[in-house]
Amino acid sequence: MLGPNLRSIRSRHSGTAIFKWRCSLFPTSGGFVPPGTTAVEKRAIAATVPVWKSENCTQCNICSFVCPHAAIRPFLAEASELQGGPGGYTTLQAKGAGLEGFKYRMQVSPYDCTGCQLCVVACPDDALQAKPIEQVLTIEDTHW
Numbered sequence: 001m002l003g004p005n006l007r008s009i010r011s012r013h014s015g016t017a018i019f020k021w022r023c024s025l026f027p028t029s030g031g032f033v034p035p036g037t038t039a040v041e042k043r044a045i046a047a048t049v050p051v052w053k054s055e056n057c058t059q060c061n062i063c064s065f066v067c068p069h070a071a072i073r074p075f076l077a078e079a080s081e082l083q084g085g086p087g088g089y090t091t092l093q094a095k096g097a098g099l100e101g102f103k104y105r106m107q108v109s110p111y112d113c114t115g116c117q118l119c120v121v122a123c124p125d126d127a128l129q130a131k132p133i134e135q136v137l138t139i140e141d142t143h144w
């Protein structure tokens with residue numbers, strides 16, 4: 001997993017920590033960085049991130065289709081899987097044949113979103129609202 005240097009690099013919230021990298025903290029010599037670190041890179045670079053307005057959503061999934069970073073995704077869950085979940089985790093009854101036993105939610109990953117707002121513009125039903133990341137980062141990350 002990431003060492004302290006890479007954890008500082010990946011977060012814009014690291015503040016002055018970015019100036020505190022120490023070569024001695026890198027685990028190997030020779031300038032080697034492990035491959036595949038983008039899979040765990042979470043930067044929260046967006047100024048605003050979309051928040052789902054469930055009351056308007058028709059479950060068309062267009063928002064997820066247009067996102068270049070797969071940062072907003074539809075989720076299906078059985079009611080039993082939602083027990084004990086975080087507060088405010090709103091769901092809808094899922095639409096579609098064979099989905100009678102499932103709840104539906106559209107959820108953004110605030111750490112992966114770039115704030116491009118493609119999904120907000122593409123949504124045909126005004127079901128996504130861009131909000132300042134400072135207001136929603138913690139709760140939306142919990143929901144993700």
Ligand code: SF4
Pocket residue numbers: 052056057058059060061062063064106122123124125126127128
């Ligand atoms: S594009 Fe809008 S209406 Fe369609 S699933 Fe996404 S949020 Fe819901």
Ligand code: SF4
Pocket residue numbers: 049050066067068069070071072108112113114115116117118119120
């Ligand atoms: S704002 Fe852009 S990056 Fe973020 S979820 Fe929407 S389409 Fe994806």
